Amino acid sequence: MRIVIIAIILLFSTSGVAQSDILAKNYFEQGEYGKAINIYKKLYKQNKGRIDYLLRMVESHQQLEEFDKAEALLKERINTRRGSPQLLVELGYNATLQNKDSIANIHYKQAIDYLEQNANYAYNIGAAFSKYSLLDQAAETYEKAMIVNPERDFNPQLATIYGEQGKLQLMFEKYIDIIQNRPMYKNVAQRNFSLYVTEDSENEANKILRKTLLKKSQENPDILYNELLSWLFVQQKEFKKAFTQEKAIYKRDFEEDLGGIADVARAAIDEKDYEVAEEIFNFIIEKSLTLPEKIRGNQYLMEVLLAKAxxxxxxxxxxxxxxxxxxxxxxxxxxxxxxxxxxxxxxxxxxxxxxxxxxxxxxxxxxxxxxxxxxxxxxxxxxxxxxxxxxxxxxxxxxxxxxxNDKLAQEARFKVARTSYYKGDFEWAQVQLDVLRKSASQLIANDAMQLSLMIRDNTLEDSTQTALKKFARADLLALQNKNSEAIAVLDDILTNHKGEKIEDEALLQQAKLFEKNEQFTQAEINYNKIIELYRDDILADDAHYRLALLYEGPLQNPQKAKELYEQIIFTFKDSIYFVDARKRFRSLRGDAIE
Known part of the structure; x- marks a missing residue:
C-alpha cells in the first residue's frame, strides 16, 4: 500500500511539474517574462539538474534587460559542482548584449580553454557558440577538442560550420574526409552539399567542389571521387559527364553493377535529355549479363524512343x-x-x-x-x-x-473516382475521394483533394452541374489528346458560364492545353486573367508560377519571370511552388550561391 501511495504522489508531482513547465513556456512566448521567471524559479529549485530552466530564467531577465540578475544566476551555477563550461558562453553572450565585447571574449576564451581539462565538453560548448552564431569560436572549440583528444571526432560539426562561414573549400574537404572514413555518411554529406550546389556549373560552390574532387582524384584515384563527381554532374544536369564517371566506376567495380549508370539514365529521362538516356540504355543493354537486365534495359530504351517520337x-x-x-x-x-x-x-x-x-x-x-x-x-x-x-x-x-495493402490499390481507388467524374457521377466520385484524402499516400491524397474541392465547389452553386459536366468532358478530351476539341469545350464554359465558380478552373485548364499546342500567347492571356480576376483565389499561385515558367522559357522575358517568382515568394509563402520559385528567382537574379 505504501508503494502505491508513493507512486500516486510521484505521478501527481510529475503531472504538476509538466503543467507548470507548459504554463511558464506559454508566458515566455507571450512576452510575460516576469510571470515566466517566477514559475521557472520554482521549477529550478525543485530540480537543480534541469539547466534548461536556468537558461529560460536567464533569457527572461535578458528580455527585461535585467542583465545583472542574469549574470548572477549564471555565476552562481558556474561556481557549484554542477557548473558546466557551456555556461561561460552564456555569460559571455550576456556581456555581448551589453556591448561589453572585451569581457565577453574573456568568458569565451575561458570556455574554450576548459577543453584542456576535459575535451568531452566540446559538443555542449560548441553548440552554445553555434546557438548565438559565434561560428569562429564554435570551430575553434571543435578543432581544439580533437587536438586535446584525437579519439574524439567533431569533423561533421566542423564541416557544417565551415559551410555556414562560407569556407566552402574547407567544408567540401572535411566532408570528403568524413565519407572516406565513414562511407555511410555519403548521403548526409550530399544533402549538405545541396545547400550550396546549384544547377549552374559556374556557381562558385559547384566549381570549388569539382576542382577539389578532380585534384583528389589525380593525387589518389578512388571510386568515391567518381561517385561524387557523378552526383555533381547530375545536379548540373550534365548527364553525359555523369555517365563518364559512372562508366569509370563500373570498370573499377569489375563490371558487375550497372545500377549507378541506370540511375543517371533515369535522371536524364526526368529532365527530357533523351539523347543521353538513349546512349546510356544502349550501353546497359550491351553490358547486361542476365536476361532480366537486358529486358529491363530494352524497356527503358523503348520508353525513351517513345518520349521523343x-x-x-x-x-x-x-x-x-x-x-x-x-x-x-x-x-x-x-x-x-x-x-x-x-x-x-x-x-x-x-x-x-x-x-x-x-x-x-x-x-x-x-x-x-x-x-x-x-x-x-x-x-x-x-x-x-x-x-x-x-x-x-x-x-x-x-x-x-x-x-x-499496396499503394497501387489507392491509385486504383483514385482512378475509380476520376472515372466516375468523367461519367458525370460526381456523388460516387466524391465518396471515393473523401476516403483517399484520409488514408492515401501524400501524392494521391493531394490529387484527391484537388479533384474533391473542384467537384464540391462547382456543385454547391449549380444543382444541375451543367458547367461541371462540360469541364469533365474537356478533361476527358485532353486525356484522349484531343486538345483542340477540349479547348473548344472550355471556350463554351468561359462564354456561357462567365462569372461562375468554375471560370478560373476553365481558364487554367485551357491555358495548359494552349501550352501543349504551343499557343503560348493565348496561354499568357489566360494566366494573366486569373491573376487579374482571381488574385486571392486558390489557383492564383498556379497562374503566377506557370506564367513565370512561360516567360522564362518560350516567351523569353526573364525580367517578367523574375517579377512573378518574387510575387510568389512574398505573397504565396505556403504555396507548393515557393521553394522552386525562390530557387529560380535567385538564379535569374544571378546569385552565386543558394
Whole structure:
C-alpha cells in the first residue's frame, strides 16, 4: 500500500511539474517574462539538474534587460559542482548584449580553454557558440577538442560550420574526409552539399567542389571521387559527364553493377535529355549479363524512343517492339515491356482494341498478384481512354481487392473516382475521394483533394452541374489528346458560364492545353486573367508560377519571370511552388550561391 501511495504522489508531482513547465513556456512566448521567471524559479529549485530552466530564467531577465540578475544566476551555477563550461558562453553572450565585447571574449576564451581539462565538453560548448552564431569560436572549440583528444571526432560539426562561414573549400574537404572514413555518411554529406550546389556549373560552390574532387582524384584515384563527381554532374544536369564517371566506376567495380549508370539514365529521362538516356540504355543493354537486365534495359530504351517520337516514327517503334518480343517472348518475364507496348498501341498508334485484347490475354498468364494488378491498371486506363467506363471500373475494383495493402490499390481507388467524374457521377466520385484524402499516400491524397474541392465547389452553386459536366468532358478530351476539341469545350464554359465558380478552373485548364499546342500567347492571356480576376483565389499561385515558367522559357522575358517568382515568394509563402520559385528567382537574379 505504501508503494502505491508513493507512486500516486510521484505521478501527481510529475503531472504538476509538466503543467507548470507548459504554463511558464506559454508566458515566455507571450512576452510575460516576469510571470515566466517566477514559475521557472520554482521549477529550478525543485530540480537543480534541469539547466534548461536556468537558461529560460536567464533569457527572461535578458528580455527585461535585467542583465545583472542574469549574470548572477549564471555565476552562481558556474561556481557549484554542477557548473558546466557551456555556461561561460552564456555569460559571455550576456556581456555581448551589453556591448561589453572585451569581457565577453574573456568568458569565451575561458570556455574554450576548459577543453584542456576535459575535451568531452566540446559538443555542449560548441553548440552554445553555434546557438548565438559565434561560428569562429564554435570551430575553434571543435578543432581544439580533437587536438586535446584525437579519439574524439567533431569533423561533421566542423564541416557544417565551415559551410555556414562560407569556407566552402574547407567544408567540401572535411566532408570528403568524413565519407572516406565513414562511407555511410555519403548521403548526409550530399544533402549538405545541396545547400550550396546549384544547377549552374559556374556557381562558385559547384566549381570549388569539382576542382577539389578532380585534384583528389589525380593525387589518389578512388571510386568515391567518381561517385561524387557523378552526383555533381547530375545536379548540373550534365548527364553525359555523369555517365563518364559512372562508366569509370563500373570498370573499377569489375563490371558487375550497372545500377549507378541506370540511375543517371533515369535522371536524364526526368529532365527530357533523351539523347543521353538513349546512349546510356544502349550501353546497359550491351553490358547486361542476365536476361532480366537486358529486358529491363530494352524497356527503358523503348520508353525513351517513345518520349521523343513523332507520328512518323510510330511504324518503326512498333516494329522494334515486335522484334523484342521475337527475342524475349510474350511470357511473364516481359510483362512490363508488354504494358509499355500496349500503352503505345492505345495512346499513340490508335490501336485501342488490339491493346485491350493483348492485355486481357496477358492478365490470364501465371503472374504474381502485383504483376496482374499492374497489367489490369493499364487495361483499365485504356478502357477509360476508349470511354468504356463501366468495364474500367470493374477492373479498378479488382485491383483494389488483389493488392489491398499496396499503394497501387489507392491509385486504383483514385482512378475509380476520376472515372466516375468523367461519367458525370460526381456523388460516387466524391465518396471515393473523401476516403483517399484520409488514408492515401501524400501524392494521391493531394490529387484527391484537388479533384474533391473542384467537384464540391462547382456543385454547391449549380444543382444541375451543367458547367461541371462540360469541364469533365474537356478533361476527358485532353486525356484522349484531343486538345483542340477540349479547348473548344472550355471556350463554351468561359462564354456561357462567365462569372461562375468554375471560370478560373476553365481558364487554367485551357491555358495548359494552349501550352501543349504551343499557343503560348493565348496561354499568357489566360494566366494573366486569373491573376487579374482571381488574385486571392486558390489557383492564383498556379497562374503566377506557370506564367513565370512561360516567360522564362518560350516567351523569353526573364525580367517578367523574375517579377512573378518574387510575387510568389512574398505573397504565396505556403504555396507548393515557393521553394522552386525562390530557387529560380535567385538564379535569374544571378546569385552565386543558394
Amino acid at each position: 513523332t507520328p512518323k516514327d510510330y511504324n518503326d517503334i512498333e516494329e522494334k517492339f515486335v522484334s523484342l518480343f521475337e527475342d524475349f517472348g510474350y511470357g511473364k518475364e516481359t510483362y512490363m515491356l508488354q504494358i509499355e507496348y500496349n500503352h503505345f498501341l492505345a495512346f499513340n498508334a490508335g490501336k485501342k482494341e488490339q491493346a485491350i485484347s493483348n492485355l486481357k490475354k496477358l492478365s490470364k498468364e501465371r503472374l504474381s498478384s502485383f504483376q496482374e494488378a499492374r497489367v489490369k491498371m493499364e487495361l483499365s486506363d485504356i478502357l477509360v481512354f476508349d470511354e468504356k467506363f463501366n468495364q474500367a471500373l470493374i477492373y479498378y475494383s479488382q485491383i483494389q481487392k488483389k493488392v489491398q
